[in-house]
Amino acid sequence: MGADGITPRGEDFSRWYQDIVQKAELADHSPVRGCMVIRPNGYAIWEKIQQGLDRLIKQTGHQNAYFPLFIPESFIHREAEHIEGFAPELAVVTHAGGEKLEEPLVVRPTSETIIYSMFAKWVQSYRDLPLLINQWANVVRWEMRTRLFLRTTEFLWQEGHTAHATDEEAETETLQMLEVYRRFAEEWMALPVYAGLKSDSEKFAGAVRTYSIEAMMQDGKALQAGTSHNLGQNFAKTFELQYQTADNRMDYCWNTSWGVSTRLVGALIMGHSDDKGLVIPPRLAPLDAVLVPIYKSDEQRTAVLEYAAGIEEELIRADFMIRTDAREQFTPGWKYAEWEMKGVPVRIEAGPKDLEKGHVVLVRRDDRSKRFVPRDGVADALRETLETMQRDLFEKARAFRDERTIPVDSYGDFRDYMAADRGFARAHWCGGAGCEEKVKEETKATIRTVPVEEEAREDGTCVVCGAASPRRVIWGKAY
């Protein structure tokens, strides 16, 4: 049974998702088609994602900068594959300052073109390389079917853009950032992911190679949670991004770009939440715990509130984000349900008996397990509970995913498995676009990722056409 107003997952996964987003006040539809409003509860999660990931991006030597929202229309048209991919999704400013513009401006759908045109001004010689830049920004892609967080016309993201002296360095960077995303997904978001290469049909418009991380949601579908592109010299040649080599020749730079977006908030919800509401991994929870004081009489009230105030003070001193919910108009039970809905990782209960025994009760949001801990050790106990919960969420998601990622060796089995909407298939693929297309048409599944590790090599035959295949790839239906 779901909490008040939440459709159970088993009944209608899509409605369940929308109910959580609305009831936990994470986001709302706006009067502008396909654009969302990120409400404070949702934005606070995005801020935690930003903080965690920004640190990893800086630790790997990148610096933040900011480039214009508008891109001259001609820029987008210069790289042939790029415009082919993005043309259908562009929003275009034709008038400004009361006049028609000489050249229309595109609202950035991604910033390769404007950024590499600036890099061309800044890079002169090999001494200026590598150039390692990231920006946090909003982008716009005109989408027909939108869904809060998962696919919206405007979304927030970070996009990294780098320039290097060699192809090899660019490939190393592309893989480094894929690994940063994998680590962030698994260690912060508690979501296990498959990391690997995209097939040609799924790669970024203008890239030589696109890598991605893919997570499994609770309905068995895949969510692409981050991408990292090796752009080769495609954009460098288009925007004259050249440098003088150590031996005085001129050469084009090698570029990479990589990004994750507010879609991650959707991944968090669909990866961990339940029929009671939101579940957030502690490392990304804006609030660590809520303290609910319990009392009946006025006398109890005074004593319990004083007890609670001491606990709160100690937890704040230990650097936790904590709130005491002392509202008079609601019962403890009502409060429990509300904070469960909002996904606060731990609830601390303190009543007259707890005071008497000198302990408090910690209740975990995910499995609702209870723990009595001595009052004096409350900070350590809370820290330990949060760490355990973070680990358990990851292990639970991993077990779920592993159980639903199965090897499949015949096309009949493959079709049956995809029709059952259970999860991912690990099946051989010959590398041909025709087989990929046939699967997509007949089962709606796509190749989520091609594992690139040496250990993934395994001789076999394509599940579709029977031709030789060097490895199994991950197939699934995707958001």
Place this chain on the structure above:
Amino acid sequence: MGADGITPRGEDFSRWYQDIVQKAELADHSPVRGCMVIRPNGYAIWEKIQQGLDRLIKQTGHQNAYFPLFIPESFIHREAEHIEGFAPELAVVTHAGGEKLEEPLVVRPTSETIIYSMFAKWVQSYRDLPLLINQWANVVRWEMRTRLFLRTTEFLWQEGHTAHATDEEAETETLQMLEVYRRFAEEWMALPVYAGLKSDSEKFAGAVRTYSIEAMMQDGKALQAGTSHNLGQNFAKTFELQYQTADNRMDYCWNTSWGVSTRLVGALIMGHSDDKGLVIPPRLAPLDAVLVPIYKSDEQRTAVLEYAAGIEEELIRADFMIRTDAREQFTPGWKYAEWEMKGVPVRIEAGPKDLEKGHVVLVRRDDRSKRFVPRDGVADALRETLETMQRDLFEKARAFRDERTIPVDSYGDFRDYMAADRGFARAHWCGGAGCEEKVKEETKATIRTVPVEEEAREDGTCVVCGAASPRRVIWGKAY
């Protein structure tokens, strides 16, 4: 004499400003008219500003959220004064997804309209009030004459938007945020400001009252560094933002909005920098100190680099942001000039003699004063130096401003003072728009701010028309 490539302030203030922005690599012009690129050195300062101010905004009970970039054109037109003020500056999206839109979308120049339309969905009763929201976002105002950081077509800012049950509460909020801005300007940016009311001709399009903080730049001109608006019920009535009162009536909410922008980076530069380059107050400096090792022989090199490594390690442990500049291809003197250009607050020099004597040299960026400190006390000495420098920068700016803010009692003196381009005049004003307009036409000066404190009351006669005046106001030429 200025550093290499920097025009001295005394020669051409405007060129000096541009030179600093370019040479310190703070920002660059983009291929899009009036839009700037904020380069890593400039963006790092903006990140420090965001961190400091975001904390103050949250401490006063506000939550961050995010609203759409696009606003339906009809929304902007609903509030009469609002559209009159913003119409000439709008950028308009007319086409998207390959088709002409039914209703054009305006790229937000400010978000009152879209935000209060959402508040109307969320606010039902007095229990939902106050609603205290802030957003960090980009906005677009089509400007004819642009200048990096000070006035650009697109800029980054924060805009706070709140809804209250009473006029009084809204006024209290408006003044609270004005005070937050004053504190931030003075304690973080080390820029003394005049805080007060704007005259009717300068108030925000749609506001009942606009307050601002005004700083004096080194050329004696005023820079409006932040505004806080009491919007009354203007927008609430336009967007049906109503609430049920405790006694079951329906009433319109009272709104406030307030913002500061990337313009603050320009204020920092023009407020503190010199002919050697950028000067940043330590609290907003991305890097606290740079360590320059000095040596001649290989033997010295090994010993000094080891000495420097120990110092760096200790300073990092003490939580400073520090970088050792051990580049072989540059001399210490060259490095000094480069880091002075970039505005790092403290330079630490360590050579063979310093090693021998067990001390290091700290050199302040602002006055280039030298201090020899014992190696073992380096962290404390650095902390103290940074704190002193922060205080001194403020005091210096205050002395400069106070000296150039003079009482003026005749219109002849007023015109002479403004013609001399020295600074601000404190002169009586009758409150009439005619006198204000006359001054603007004849001297280019405007009323920067009307002091509202009780102590500012002083009977006098208008410097322009001679009519009775209750107080002196601050006049100046503005950016």
